[in-house]
Amino acid sequence: MDRIPILRMGAFLLVTIQVDLYDRLALSLEADLVDMVHKTGARGVLIDISSVSIVDSFMGRILGNIASMTRVLDAETVVVGMQPAVAITLIELGLSLKGVHTALNVERGMTLLNDKFGQDDELAGDDADDAE
Amino acid sequence: MLTTLSKDTMAIMREQDVVPLRNRVKEVAVKIGMGLVNQTKLITAASELVRNMLRYGNGGDVLIEVVSKGREVGVRLTFSDRGPGIPDINLAMQDGYSTGRSLGLGLPGTKRLMNEFSIQSTVGQGTVVSIVKWKNG
Ligand SMILES: Nc1ncnc2c1ncn2[C@@H]1O[C@H](COP(=O)(O)OP(=O)(O)OP(=O)(O)O)[C@@H](O)[C@H]1O
Numbered sequence: 164m165d166r167i168p169i170l171r172m173g174a175f176l177l178v179t180i181q182v183d184l185y186d187r188l189a190l191s192l193e194a195d196l197v198d199m200v201h202k203t204g205a206r207g208v209l210i211d212i213s214s215v216s217i218v219d220s221f222m223g224r225i226l227g228n229i230a231s232m233t234r235v236l237d238a239e240t241v242v243v244g245m246q247p248a249v250a251i252t253l254i255e256l257g258l259s260l261k262g263v264h265t266a267l268n269v270e271r272g273m274t275l276l277n278d279k280f281g282q283d284d285e286l287a288g289d290d291a292d293d294a295e
Numbered sequence: 296m297l298t299t300l301s302k303d304t305m306a307i308m309r310e311q312d313v314v315p316l317r318n319r320v321k322e323v324a325v326k327i328g329m330g331l332v333n334q335t336k337l338i339t340a341a342s343e344l345v346r347n348m349l350r351y352g353n354g355g356d357v358l359i360e361v362v363s364k365g366r367e368v369g370v371r372l373t374f375s376d377r378g379p380g381i382p383d384i385n386l387a388m389q390d391g392y393s394t395g396r397s398l399g400l401g402l403p404g405t406k407r408l409m410n411e412f413s414i415q416s417t418v419g420q421g422t423v424v425s426i427v428k429w430k431n432g
């Protein structure tokens with residue numbers, strides 16, 4: 164059966180979506196990710212959609228679900244690499260992706276997550292002024 | 296007046312038919328030279344309507360046409376099902392209205408993405424939704 168691979172990168176999980184998601188694949192990704200966050204205690208999930216050419220309301224709902232489910236497990240989800248045409252279409256469609264963090268690319272997404280946990284966790288009290 | 300330059304039909308019965316439909320729509324849009332943003336809008340709209348057709352209408356047919364009006368050329372898609380129909384179209388067209396506990400964005404969002412949008416539905420007989428995206432629209 165098809166599955167989208169989930170990569171572990173330190174405290175984060177990285178998923179690169181490279182195919183057009185059909186419903187069952189999207190739903191199994193949702194379940195697999197929640198499972199992985201639970202098992203690994205990951206603090207962040209990066210979902211790279213730079214190869215995705217269409218985000219419809221179904222896919223938007225899946226991304227929103229993943230974000231809220233992982234949040235309950237104390238991990239943040241960042242969707243990275245959205246193509247400009249997809250972003251324009253999403254807004255016109257009326258999908259706001261509320262509660263989902265976004266970043267331009269994987270690197271920036273990592274920075275966002277690091278900053279976030281840098282402040283919440285062991286670096287609390289440190290002013291983290293080395294952020295660019 | 297709208298002139299049909301070419302046409303093709305696809306039957307939609309299962310979830311697995313969605314991706315091939317998107318691909319076919321993309322092919323046609325690329326063939327007439329539609330730009331990437333309009334292509335994306337058209338395929339997203341198609342995806343919404345085909346999903347509705349599967350979820351609420353038990354599947355159906357999609358007619359894919361290349362059409363022209365004056366100097367404009369574009370793609371028209373017509374989604375027909377023989378499902379239960381929609382009792383109150385005005386309600387169904389409102390943002391946030393859903394009987395499927397979803398976001399209720401498909402119909403109103405599709406209308407925003409397209410240049411032309413029409414919907415006809417008869418309770419007990421089915422629903423027909425037709426959309427047009429012009430190449431330069
Ligand atoms: N082909 C159809 N046959 C019967 N009812 C339909 C059909 N298409 C839409 N509807 C009705 O219209 C409502 C609104 O449709 P719309 O696509 O806007 O929202 P949704 O499918 O419920 O949610 P979303 O598209 O955001 O996932 C649906 O909930 C359903 O009741």
Ligand SMILES: [Mg+2]
Pocket residue numbers: 343346347400401402
């Ligand atoms: Mg819908």
